[in-house]
Amino acid sequence: MVAIRKRKTKTKMVAQHKWAKFRVLKEMNELEPFLPATQKFRKRVLWDFIDKYGKVMLKPYLGHSGRGVIQVSRLEENRFAIHIENKKIIVDGKRSVSDQLEKLTNARRYIVQRRISLAEINKRPFDIRVMVKRKKQSPWKVTGMFAKVAERDYVVSNVSGTLLPVEAAIEQSLMKPVPTQKLLKRIKKVCLTASKQLGNVYAAQNIIGFDIGLDHDANVWIIEANFKPSLRPLILLKGT
Structure with a gap:
């Protein structure tokens, strides 16, 4: 009797570049209001x-x-x-x-x-890094947040002159007044929803660092999702 070999099917790898991740997020109607064109x-x-x-x-x-x-x-x-x-x-x-x-x-x-016109502190734009993790297939959890204030004359906050607790950044900014805890709750909800959507496609991914922008009307924007976020800023901020 001849043994029949089963043909192995290759698992298609999903690209992890910015355009691919944006398209995954865009597929979810609930996230569309938070994604810049x-x-x-x-x-x-x-x-x-x-x-x-x-x-x-x-x-x-x-x-x-x-x-x-x-x-x-x-x-x-x-x-x-x-x-x-x-x-x-x-x-x-x-x-x-x-x-x-x-x-x-x-x-x-x-x-x-x-280009989202980001809220500013001392005329310098800032955004918020939100760290989200899960263990294997457990639910995603927000494990840390901090604000990155751009160095003077830079258009991105990745070259950061200042790291701040998110609450302090919101309270120091000149954007439309919104209760801080209400805004933090909204940010966390958006990031957890986005993590679930990305996690459905990138099944092996267990950590995501979101760059979240707030405009002058306190609207929340998903600027980017990072799959290899640095933990160093959180360590530095905790040490201050």
């Missing part, structure tokens, strides 16, 4: 976004610590600012913008995202 970077998409929002962020598919992130802003009808790290370039005309971006992106794949 995002698309693959193409020239047509870039100009559509600038026409609609005025400011956009370009982010590499793969990257961390704010490396390679570029802000493009319309200053006047045909004048634009390109901001990367703490350097700003003013150029005239769409062709000049395209030429500069071609050099800066260096043929890497990027996404383009609506």
